[in-house]
Amino acid sequence: MCELKYWIALSCAPGVGSGYFFRLVNAFGSPREAWRAHGKHLQDVFSGNQCLLTRFTRWRACTDPDRLLDELRSSGVEAVTFEDSRYPRFLKDIASPPPVLYCIGTLPGQTDVCVSVVGTRRPTPYGLRCAAGIASRLAKAGFCVVSGMALGIDSCAHRVALDSGGRTVAVLGCGPDVVYPRQHRALYDRITRAGAVVSEYYPGTLPLPARFPARNRIISGMSVTTVVVQAGIKSGALITARFAAEQGRTVYVVPGDIYCRASAGTNRLLYDGATPVVDVEQLLMEIYSTLEAWQMPRPVPPVHQDVAGSLQATPGEAARRVLSAVRKGGSTVDSIARMAQVDVSSVLSELMFLELEGKVMRYPSGAFGAIPE
Numbered sequence: 001m002c003e004l005k006y007w008i009a010l011s012c013a014p015g016v017g018s019g020y021f022f023r024l025v026n027a028f029g030s031p032r033e034a035w036r037a038h039g040k041h042l043q044d045v046f047s048g049n050q051c052l053l054t055r056f057t058r059w060r061a062c063t064d065p066d067r068l069l070d071e072l073r074s075s076g077v078e079a080v081t082f083e084d085s086r087y088p089r090f091l092k093d094i095a096s097p098p099p100v101l102y103c104i105g106t107l108p109g110q111t112d113v114c115v116s117v118v119g120t121r122r123p124t125p126y127g128l129r130c131a132a133g134i135a136s137r138l139a140k141a142g143f144c145v146v147s148g149m150a151l152g153i154d155s156c157a158h159r160v161a162l163d164s165g166g167r168t169v170a171v172l173g174c175g176p177d178v179v180y181p182r183q184h185r186a187l188y189d190r191i192t193r194a195g196a197v198v199s200e201y202y203p204g205t206l207p208l209p210a211r212f213p214a215r216n217r218i219i220s221g222m223s224v225t226t227v228v229v230q231a232g233i234k235s236g237a238l239i240t241a242r243f244a245a246e247q248g249r250t251v252y253v254v255p256g257d258i259y260c261r262a263s264a265g266t267n268r269l270l271y272d273g274a275t276p277v278v279d280v281e282q283l284l285m286e287i288y289s290t291l292e293a294w295q296m297p298r299p300v301p302p303v304h305q306d307v308a309g310s311l312q313a314t315p316g317e318a319a320r321r322v323l324s325a326v327r328k329g330g331s332t333v334d335s336i337a338r339m340a341q342v343d344v345s346s347v348l349s350e351l352m353f354l355e356l357e358g359k360v361m362r363y364p365s366g367a368f369g370a371i372p373e
Contacts, residue, residue: 005065006031007081008072011099012202013059015052018096020045035060068202075203077176078103085110094221094247098200101218102176105196108144108169108222113299115287116146116219116244118237119153119229124262125356127230130254130277131156132349134227137280139166140344142299143287144195146171146222148215149184153229153237158191160348163333163366165302168195169222173215174207175199186364213239220244224294225287227252227277231265238265241274250290252277318342322350323370326360331367 010031011021024034027045037045046053072079080086080101089110091097101107108114115138119127135145135157145161147154149170161168170191174180176199179188191197200218201211216239220226226244228251231237241251253274256263270276277283288298321340330336337347351368354360361371 003030003032004079004081005069006035007100008068008079008202009060009063009065010035011200012063012068014055016056018098020052021099035065072102072203075177076104077203080107088114088222090114090224091218091221094217094243096217097221098218101198101200102203103196103198104176105192105194107196107198108167111297112144112167113142113291113296114144114146114169114223116223116226116240117153117157117229118147118216118219118226118231118240119157120231120235120237120262120265121150121152121154122232122262123152123156123230124257124260125353126257127153127254127262128156128352128356129349131229132160132352133280134229134254134277134283135160136164136344136348137284139164139168140301141284142166142301144169144299146219148172148212148219148236148240149180149187149191149197150236151181155184155187156352157229158187159366160352162190162194163348164344167302170195170197171215171219171222172197172199172201172207173212175201175203175205177203178205178207180207186366190366212236216240217243217247220249221247223249224290224296225250225252227254227283228266228269228274229254230256230262231269232262233264233268235265238269241269250275250286252283252286318346319350319353322347323354323359326351326354326368327370331369333368336368 023045025031028034028037080103082099086107117135131153138145139161145157145168147157158168168191176197179185220240220243226240226249228237228241244251251274253266253269254277255270256266291298321342322336325336325339330339333344333347337344351360359371361369
């Protein structure tokens with residue numbers, strides 16, 4: 001615990017980042033000794049960057065590592081260092097792993113398998129339907145769904161993973177105790193109870209735009225593969241895809257309408273060689289093949305029962321059954337599925353669609369209700 005305060009203090013120093021953090025530790029043997037270092041050896045590590053060295057020494061002079069640790073403890077946030085056994089295994093392999101992860105909730109274990117599902121903040125109904133179908137199938141197969149808790153595809157992936165009985169991790173571009181966007185307070189609370197919210201930023205750090213591209217390398221870095229559902233030509237999801245490719249992970253992309261701006265970025269990824277998602281079950285089989293190639297076991301599905309004797313219904317029939325069940329008092333996904341005699345994954349998709357059409361609303365508790373006509 002005594003060493004932890006130096007991990008925190010050193011990683012929080014302005015301008016140090018992952019690169020200089022590990023240079024300092026390698027040069028002096030530990031964060032404690034790097035924090036205490038002076039003289040020519042310290043100058044050598046900063047390679048003549050006098051401006052950065054000055055910033056570091058000023059930060060060190062006015063920063064008390066004990067105070068940082070005390071503040072962390074009082075915030076309810078846990079710090080997981082690069083050397084901690086709980087640190088995500090695949091994240092250690094990337095070019096610039098965060099020295100410290102700040103976490104609320106429970107990180108995936110070393111035998112858990114994560115898949116990132118990301119996309120635009122302004123999805124079409126088609127994009128949301130695809131995100132719901134993919135996240136639901138992954139969660140029910142035992143994968144932990146990782147995303148960024150942004151509006152649109154990200155939040156859809158988190159919600160559906162939770163609704164399907166699975167686990168999810170949200171990687172934030174701010175402190176882990178800062179709910180961003182604010183309207184995701186209920187979702188944030190659900191994620192911390194059935195997964196984790198993580199960040200490389202110390203508690204209280206504000207969500208500045210420059211911090212979000214960096215967090216995308218963590219989303220892809222925690223995962224065996226990344227699925228980009230829908231993304232415009234300037235979407236941050238494309239940054240996640242680029243990081244995934246650089247990290248040696250397969251990037252899967254959902255094809256989109258060539259006349260839809262929300263799919264312009266994803267279609268460009270396909271043109272550049274990303275792997276298309278042509279079927280959710282096929283996607284699952286390909287991820288299993290990746291695990292076999294890496295000599296990793298398949299994840300264990302959560303204990304979950306679909307509706308016995310569920311009827312196969314066309315999308316129109318399923319929507320009518322789901323809406324009827326909600327109007328008759330069905331409020332949870334399981335109760336709606338039982339009443340509608342529709343499988344859970346279809347229920348999740350239809351509820352998402354009905355929300356967009358203004359026929360169903362989701363309460364902060366996660367329950368559903370019908371909107372009066």
